[in-house]
Amino acid sequence: MSSNTPNLKRNPSTHSLMFFKHADDFAINKALFLAAWKVWFKRFAPKIAGGGLLDWKYAKMPIEASSNSLSDLIRDDRRFSLEVLCRMMVPWSYRNEQQVDDVFLRDYKVLFEISSLTDSNGQELMSANLSDKALQIWNAMSFAEQDDYMAYAEARVQADIEVRSKDPVVLDDQGVELIGEDTYPPYVPDKDAPDIDFVRAMIDWIQDAPFQAYYLKQAAGDTVSGWDNRLSAFFWPKPRIGYSLHHATLDPLYYRANELAKTLDKGQSWDQEWRDMAVKTAHELFQVSGTPQKDISIENVQSVMAAAVHGDEDSPAKMNSGWSYLAAVCTDHLNGQVGRLPMATWNSRVAASVISRLDFLLAEAGVSQLGERFEAIGTIPGWGGTRPRQYSLDWPNGYRSWKTQVRASRLINQVAYILNNDRLDDGSYKYPRMPLAAGGTGDWTVRGVQGVLFCDGY
Structure with a gap:
């Protein structure tokens, strides 16, 4: 939510919202800030004697107010600071701007007690506790x-x-992994084979390769294999919110987003109630996906949804990892409709999975130049987990590109089609059916495919 929302009165001392004046008065609920405070202690606070955790309710956090870029703060080991916490609360375009200053501390003095602490180097730092x-x-x-x-x-x-600069920002780092070193693909197509043969080789490789989910740099759950078991191992953003619970939580948002998109698809317009619902739905989806956005106006939400349902690769509508997610959610109803293109979320994780595996297969086949292969399938900058990954070929940059969004969605639709239709010689399905969140199995959807790729690309 941003303070440019109509009728939103700025009153720091009494309002349930927190405003960040260096982020154009972008606002979050104070409850989100307090939850983030707890998360920051769990993830980034120094361990106490015996390996325990500091008590987030009473312990101190360094303030570390700074005008340095977010990547510089991370390189200087300032993850555990009020400044970095606040940078992660605001949209990407403000994350290199200082967010904590005397005015911020004064405005929200009701939430903090300001004091000091001595760090491991004996330096005294200004700090805060709740x-x-x-x-x-x-x-x-x-x-x-x-x-x-x-x-x-x-x-x-x-x-x-995401930040304005190209400097890497790594909050959640699992360590570099070179795709192809863990398991070799079951087969590599001939150098001159069509693109679809490499897609099929990628699908077989994912089916064959073991998968281990990680959380807080620790293994989460058992190692699994197979498209079905990989999807069942999905969680977001933590293991307790697994595949079924995640679906149950998001289903109401999917329903609203799809009803809104269906109306646009019919050439109809939204009344005021639906316009309000569109903006609220976008806000909630960005909240769930952890990709806060600025300019969540009715015009921007409508243009993204319209571009998504029409598969408009030349659209001037907003596009980044957050808007890509909205495009995917609002077109989920197009799964199974002949001639229609449900969008996929093309973020750094999904892109890393697809491109790293295709890159390895193509290179192993002897391809040295992409040429016209996989046109517009572009990379998305992302750091964390095992990203960025090393590529042998020169893949284009697909960041903020609707052309990449549409072409990548077509590729993922191809994956779903192959999973649903390829058969063995005896007529049985070659690949396992997609596990359904409510139980049972069914046809693979773009949502299911991207869930597997999302985890594979971590």
């Missing part, structure tokens, strides 16, 4: 509300972290 009022706000929330905001805060760490 006030009694802040803890009262947190404790007054239901457990369900606390869980929701904790998930939103976790998503800020796990999601694509």
Whole structure:
């Protein structure tokens, strides 16, 4: 939510929202800030004697107010700071701007007690801990509300972290992995084979290769293999919110987004109630995906949805990892419709999975130049997990490109088609059916395929 939302009055001391004046008064709920405070202690606070965690309710966090870029703060090991926490609360275009200053601390003094602490180098640092009022706000929330905001805060760490510059920003780093060193693909097509043969080789490779999910740099769950078991191992943004719960949580948002898109697809317009619903739905989807956006206006939401349902690769509508997610969600209803193109989320994780595997297969086949192969399938900058990955070929940059968004969605639709239709000699399905979140199995959808690729690209 941004303070340019109509009728939103800025009153830092009494409002349930926090405003970031260096991010054009972008606003978040104070509950999200308190959840992020707890997440920051869990993820980034120094361990105490015996390997335990500091008590987030009472321990101090360095403030580290700074005008340095976010990547510089990370390189200087300033993850555990109020400044970095606040940078991750605002949209990507403001993340290189200082967010904590005397005015911010004064405006929200009701939440903090300011003091100092001595770091491991003996340096005294200005610090903050939560006030009694802040803890009262947190404790007054239901457990369900606390869980929701904790998930939103976790998503800020796990999601694509975008900034204006090209400097890498790594909050959640698993370590570099070279695709092809863990398992070799079952087969490599001939050098001159058509693109679809390489897509099929990629699908077989993912089916064959073991997969281990990670969380907080630790293995989460058992190692699995197969498209079906990989999807069942999906979680976001933490293991407790697994495949079924994630679907159940998002289904209402999917329903609203698809009803809105269907109306546009019919050439009809939204009334005021639906216009309000469109903006609210976009806000909530960005919250869930951990990709806060500025300019969430009715015009921008409508133009993205219209471009998505029409597969308009020349659209001037907004596009980045967050808007790509909205495009995918609102076109989910197009799955199975002949001649229609449900969008896929093309973020750094999905792109890393697809491109790293295709890159290895093509290079192993002896391809040295992409030429016209996989036209417009472009990379998306992302750091974290095992990203960025090393490529042998010169893949184009697909960041903020609707052409890449549409072409990548076509490729992922091809994957779903192959998973659903390829058969063995005896007529049985070659690949396992897609597990359904509510139980049973069914046809693979773009949503299911991108869930597997999302995890594979971590």
